[in-house]
Amino acid sequence: MVGRAEKLQQRFAGTAEADLASVRPRRRHVAARRLWRDKVGTAGGVVFVLIVLAAVAAPVVAPTDPDAISLSDRFAPVGSDGYPLGADAFGRDLLSRIIWGGRASLAVGLSATLIAMSIGVLIGSVSGYMGGTADTVIMRVTDVLLAFPYILLAIVIVGTLGPGLFNAMLAVAISGIPFYIRLMRGMVVSLRQQQYVEAATAIGATHAAILRRAILPSIMPYIIVSFTINVGWLILEAAGLSFLGLGAQPPTSEWGAMLSEARSYVTVAPHAAIVPGIGIFVVVISLNLFGDALRDALDVRLRD
Numbered sequence: 001m002v003g004r005a006e007k008l009q010q011r012f013a014g015t016a017e018a019d020l021a022s023v024r025p026r027r028r029h030v031a032a033r034r035l036w037r038d039k040v041g042t043a044g045g046v047v048f049v050l051i052v053l054a055a056v057a058a059p060v061v062a063p064t065d066p067d068a069i070s071l072s073d074r075f076a077p078v079g080s081d082g083y084p085l086g087a088d089a090f091g092r093d094l095l096s097r098i099i100w101g102g103r104a105s106l107a108v109g110l111s112a113t114l115i116a117m118s119i120g121v122l123i124g125s126v127s128g129y130m131g132g133t134a135d136t137v138i139m140r141v142t143d144v145l146l147a148f149p150y151i152l153l154a155i156v157i158v159g160t161l162g163p164g165l166f167n168a169m170l171a172v173a174i175s176g177i178p179f180y181i182r183l184m185r186g187m188v189v190s191l192r193q194q195q196y197v198e199a200a201t202a203i204g205a206t207h208a209a210i211l212r213r214a215i216l217p218s219i220m221p222y223i224i225v226s227f228t229i230n231v232g233w234l235i236l237e238a239a240g241l242s243f244l245g246l247g248a249q250p251p252t253s254e255w256g257a258m259l260s261e262a263r264s265y266v267t268v269a270p271h272a273a274i275v276p277g278i279g280i281f282v283v284v285i286s287l288n289l290f291g292d293a294l295r296d297a298l299d300v301r302l303r304d
Contacts, residue, residue, distance in 0.1 A: 088261065197215065
């Protein structure tokens with residue numbers, strides 16, 4: 001009887017895996033079709049990819065050295081010879097600086113989001129799955145961190161660590177962890193009562209295996225969507241720290257630092273502030289549009 005039960009269990013497991021293997025490609029195909037039909041969201045994703053490619057290829061794409069000073073060309077207007085987007089207070093080419101600044105801003109935003117997501121997903125998933133005293137302690141600490149505005153918490157952290165682009169990235173990452181903890185904890189709590197999780201527990205699967213093979217695949221679409229949206233906000237937060245003088249330090253090209261340098265000359269050369277402001281705006285809005293489209297594409301409750 002035991003041998004027969006084991007054979008039935010193996011046959012059932014093999015059938016289930018085959019069904020899942022056939023369903024997942026269909027779901028991916030449906031999600032891709034939905035995403036492609038959302039032209040606004042797709043355009044947002046394309047714009048963001050182009051910005052990333054330009055930032056990665058900054059040494060090739062940028063027309064001049066972003067730190068090259070030419071005081072005779074200071075505040076050159078948009079469209080001037082050799083300055084397509086104008087020049088700043090030191091005569092530096094704004095087009096080159098916006099491209100190199102995108103490299104710094106995107107690196108900080110993406111790195112901070114990856115760190116926050118990795119730590120937050122791990123802690124939130126374990127907290128929601130295990131429950132008990134550990135869950136209570138983790139969530140109370142998270143509530144305390146969420147009580148502070150993101151930018152204020154980041155200012156406190158970078159003020160302790162000292163100004164600099166790397167410290168700003170760490171501060172932004174730490175301030176983003178509570179968001180993922182609460183998000184993941186709520187989803188795991190709702191999933192741990194599902195029948196397939198109870199079935200995995202009944203056949204003796206370990207807690208780590210249940211989290212890795214049953215729960216995480218179910219919430220992965222939400223993790224991806226939250227990542228795309230959160231990147232834009234953390235880029236904006238890092239730019240805010242640089243604007244306050246706590247992030248990138250001169251002469252580093254970074255969008256927030258460029259805004260900070262140009263604020264004293266807004267009435268004289270408004271384009272020096274408008275150009276990096278547009279860069280931040282385009283990145284954040286493109287990521288939000290793409291994130292909204294991706295959320296709708298991955299939502300299994302929506303029908304074609």
